[in-house]
Amino acid sequence: MDKSDLFKFCLRLGDSCLIMAHRQSEMCSKGPFLEEDIAQTNLGLDLLGQAEALLIYAAKLEDKGRTADDLVYKRPERDFYNFMLTEQPNTDFAFAVVRQYIMALYLDKVYETLSNVDDETLSGIALKALKEISYHKSHLGMWVTRLGDGTHESHERVQTAFNELWMFLGELYEEDELDIKMQHAGFAISGDEMKSYLFSEISSCLTKATLSIPESIYMTTGSKKGIHTEYLGYLLTEMQYLQRAYPDANW
Amino acid sequence: MGAEKLEVLFQERIDANEKIEPRDYMPEEYRQHLIRQMSQHAHSEVIGMQPEGNWITRAPSLRAKKILLAKVQDEAGHGLYIYSATETLGITRDELISRLHKGKAKYASIFNYPALTWADMGAIGWLVDGAAITNQVSLQKTSYGPYSRSMVKICKEESFHQRQGYEIIAAMAKGTTEQKEMAQDALNRFWWPSLMMFGPHDSDSPRTGNAMKWKIKRESNDVLRQRFIDKTVSQAELIGLTIPDPDLKWNEERGSYDFGEIDWDEFWSVVKGGGPCNLKRLNHHKKAHNDGAWVRKAAAAHAKKQLNK
Numbered sequence: 001m002d003k004s005d006l007f008k009f010c011l012r013l014g015d016s017c018l019i020m021a022h023r024q025s026e027m028c029s030k031g032p033f034l035e036e037d038i039a040q041t042n043l044g045l046d047l048l049g050q051a052e053a054l055l056i057y058a059a060k061l062e063d064k065g066r067t068a069d070d071l072v073y074k075r076p077e078r079d080f081y082n083f084m085l086t087e088q089p090n091t092d093f094a095f096a097v098v099r100q101y102i103m104a105l106y107l108d109k110v111y112e113t114l115s116n117v118d119d120e121t122l123s124g125i126a127l128k129a130l131k132e133i134s135y136h137k138s139h140l141g142m143w144v145t146r147l148g149d150g151t152h153e154s155h156e157r158v159q160t161a162f163n164e165l166w167m168f169l170g171e172l173y174e175e176d177e178l179d180i181k182m183q184h185a186g187f188a189i190s191g192d193e194m195k196s197y198l199f200s201e202i203s204s205c206l207t208k209a210t211l212s213i214p215e216s217i218y219m220t221t222g223s224k225k226g227i228h229t230e231y232l233g234y235l236l237t238e239m240q241y242l243q244r245a246y247p248d249a250n251w
Numbered sequence: 252m253g254a255e256k257l258e259v260l261f262q263e264r265i266d267a268n269e270k271i272e273p274r275d276y277m278p279e280e281y282r283q284h285l286i287r288q289m290s291q292h293a294h295s296e297v298i299g300m301q302p303e304g305n306w307i308t309r310a311p312s313l314r315a316k317k318i319l320l321a322k323v324q325d326e327a328g329h330g331l332y333i334y335s336a337t338e339t340l341g342i343t344r345d346e347l348i349s350r351l352h353k354g355k356a357k358y359a360s361i362f363n364y365p366a367l368t369w370a371d372m373g374a375i376g377w378l379v380d381g382a383a384i385t386n387q388v389s390l391q392k393t394s395y396g397p398y399s400r401s402m403v404k405i406c407k408e409e410s411f412h413q414r415q416g417y418e419i420i421a422a423m424a425k426g427t428t429e430q431k432e433m434a435q436d437a438l439n440r441f442w443w444p445s446l447m448m449f450g451p452h453d454s455d456s457p458r459t460g461n462a463m464k465w466k467i468k469r470e471s472n473d474v475l476r477q478r479f480i481d482k483t484v485s486q487a488e489l490i491g492l493t494i495p496d497p498d499l500k501w502n503e504e505r506g507s508y509d510f511g512e513i514d515w516d517e518f519w520s521v522v523k524g525g526g527p528c529n530l531k532r533l534n535h536h537k538k539a540h541n542d543g544a545w546v547r548k549a550a551a552a553h554a555k556k557q558l559n560k
Contacts, residue, residue, distance in 0.1 A: 025308060026307075028300060028304040028307055028323055028324075029297075029301050029304040029327075029536075030542070031539065032539075032542070032543025032544075032547055034297065034330060034331050036543075037327055038324055038328060041324050041327075042324065044320060045324070048316060049317065052313045052317070073311070073312075093542075093543065145553070146549055146550050146553040147546070149552075149553045150548065150550065150553045151549050153548075154545055154548070154549030154552075157545070238308050238309055239309065241309050242309060242310075242311040242369055246427065246429060246430070248427055249427050249429070249430050250422065251311040251315055251369070251419075251426075
């Protein structure tokens, strides 16, 4: 395995975890009730831990003297490779739940594959993360059901969240050259497999929640080349503020 | 058994340092005092999430972000324990929150000050949690069982919080000139409000009498405040920061620090709602609660449908 390929692979995955962790951390003190406030930020903490582990490994693979913090705080938005889905804002509780639910499905499959690779660092990260993500899947899946089946308002809100976030799904099974290389090395499943897994899981969850599969008119593409929605710039501006304002300081 | 006799027996149990449990007899004033104090404590934990939550998205390193997020989560967990402990007194969390929103229940005034720089995360952990621990260690021996047990659990986490805050401010105090200035500025702004956290002088604290008699409170405001000052001054000196009190000096005879007079006008103004962030903190809590109403309704509706299946 080419080190620079593995670096990019870890960076992509690490970036998605990082940006989701940030979005989840924004929910702190804003939960619908205290128990769920704790649960939602806990999802964020798990993702932050996964991001940290992946980015520490990425920095090591790159071997150019950058640390994980350098990767987080000193890259401009065009050099971030997280999926666009992960940067979508917490428009309401339903949007956050749907975003995280879809990503939990995705990560579960990704970590399952990585837990078997011949790379001790990555398989170790994946094994630990799998336990966390399996809880995310179950917790968020239950919320999709509750909201879909709950009241007329919650049904409408969660259906709207699925409809509006649907166009970001395509990136999760889209393939580029690096993905193909990673598949050949056994580090990833094919785009087709991922697509059919995601559609099957989501369909059965939506049916249970009395929701409909959204119509697919357009799927975004570009995050693997550092193209994002307009939300990412604001998120990074906030996240990187101290490091950018005081570049000589250690915290 | 007559009410008077019951009260005598109750006081005997208190005097013998027995814990009072939810199903035990307790005078109505004791129950009401606990509801007021414990709910104020729970609200403080929850409102206290806001000033620090304000910096989670701007934390300057992955490590700092992880620690701060975990810490604020701990505060939410503390709120949860204490709300649950308060519910054992026969009141619901909904009612407690409604009292908070109506301005009938208070929370610690310290959270009505803004968290303006990253150094404030240090000052809050070091001073605010430090003051809270001083108070809570004493409360571990409080006479009401559920409250006492929640304090034991909470104290373990709070000492980690204080170290986390001290680590932030110590790193900044030995950092760049700008970082040092931020650290000193944070100490300047949070020192006096931290001392106010212990409440008015014992002579001006009307409820202290009953609270001490019932052993809800084990030590007085002034005793606890002095203990906090005595342990904190050397921590400031160690990292080269100056306590913003020209009257602060060691008193050999007392074996304690003498210190300047607290601005009690400011204290009472903030208690009564006239502080920089009173409105913001309460509005934030109300907004989160109101925004979450449809989620709570959905969860309840789904649970009901499941039961009827």
